[in-house]
Amino acid sequence: MKALIVEDDQFHATYLQDALAEALPEVTEIFHAADGVAGEEDARQGGIEAIVMDLQMDRRNGIEAARTIWAERPQSRILFWSNYADDAYLRGIAQIVPEDSAYGYVLKTASRDRLKLALRAVLIEGQIMVDREIHRRQKSGASLRTRLDDSEFAVLVDLALGLQDKLIAERQGMSLRTVQNRLLSLYEKLGVLSEFDDRLTLNKRVRALNRALVTRTINLETLEAAQRDLEAWLVDRS
Incomplete structure (x- = not known):
């Protein structure tokens, strides 16, 4: 052997x-x-x-x-x-x-x-x-309450790749409403919503990516693999 x-x-x-x-x-x-x-x-x-x-x-x-x-x-x-x-x-x-x-x-x-x-x-x-x-x-x-499920994680990765909601919906086979609901859910689980008050104007998508990297919910290897998948998907899509 x-x-x-x-x-x-x-x-x-x-x-x-x-x-x-x-x-x-x-x-x-x-x-x-x-x-x-x-x-x-x-x-x-x-x-x-x-x-x-x-x-x-x-x-x-x-x-x-x-x-x-x-x-x-x-x-x-x-x-x-x-x-x-x-x-x-x-x-x-x-x-x-x-x-x-x-x-x-x-x-x-x-x-x-x-x-x-x-x-x-x-x-x-x-x-x-x-x-x-x-x-x-x-x-x-991370508690079970804050752990992302597979669909939330998929939306997070597409967000990290820079995709807007409509393209995420197409790529993941979701409705636009479902994507938006997944975004709200992962914002909450990553602690993004609790950071906002009247004194701050923050970009939720950028903060979600920041929190995901800090908590190692996603990492460089995840993004490298996801970029490769995205490039293949875009070729098939065209």
């Missing part, structure tokens, strides 16, 4: 290589790619179905690299690991993972035993595994 590590930090790559060797005796070869572009190229060489993927890398981030790998080889099993427990990452992964593929998400701060458990569960047993610490951090950062 061949495994691929996609990680731009050499220390972390060496740590992963050792953990893989300990947890997966089935692995006969371990390859290392220093960024997402190299990871895509190495995955094309054939025979690699087990991948450990960093999320934040130069040239191409882990979400985009995984999207390409899964599009070409949907049977690939990918364990993502990151310093961040962003909800945006989980949403981004959920949007691109093939229906029957296994994936996992573990923090770099996880214990070695926890990492080894995730490596085996995802890459060998084909399970879907998200580290409980990620869920714990998300719950501590």
Whole structure:
């Protein structure tokens, strides 16, 4: 069995290589790619179905690299690991993972035993595994009442891309009224409405984007992937 590590930090790559060797005796070869572009190229060489993927890398981030790998080889099993427990990452992964593929998400701060458990569960047993610490951090950062649902998140991303309400409605298959209701809801959940009083004149859309970035509801990787999707949609639309 061949495994691929996609990680731009050499220390972390060496740590992963050792953990893989300990947890997966089935692995006969371990390859290392220093960024997402190299990871895509190495995955094309054939025979690699087990991948450990960093999320934040130069040239191409882990979400985009995984999207390409899964599009070409949907049977690939990918364990993502990151310093961040962003909800945006989980949403981004959920949007691109093939229906029957296994994936996992573990923090770099996880214990070695926890990492080894995730490596085996995802890459060998084909399970879907998200580290409980990620869920714990998300719950501590946002209550169920303030968590955006999928439709609100989709509208937020389109807002961040600069789309006006009518184009958001067309792109998301919503009525204009529905888009406006989603905007009001996400303004409230992001705490935008509470910032306004008679002394201030603020742009709600800009403040919503600001709050979403500060709270890491969306991140740079989310916007990069969304821009790619938007460009493809605009080509199809024309």
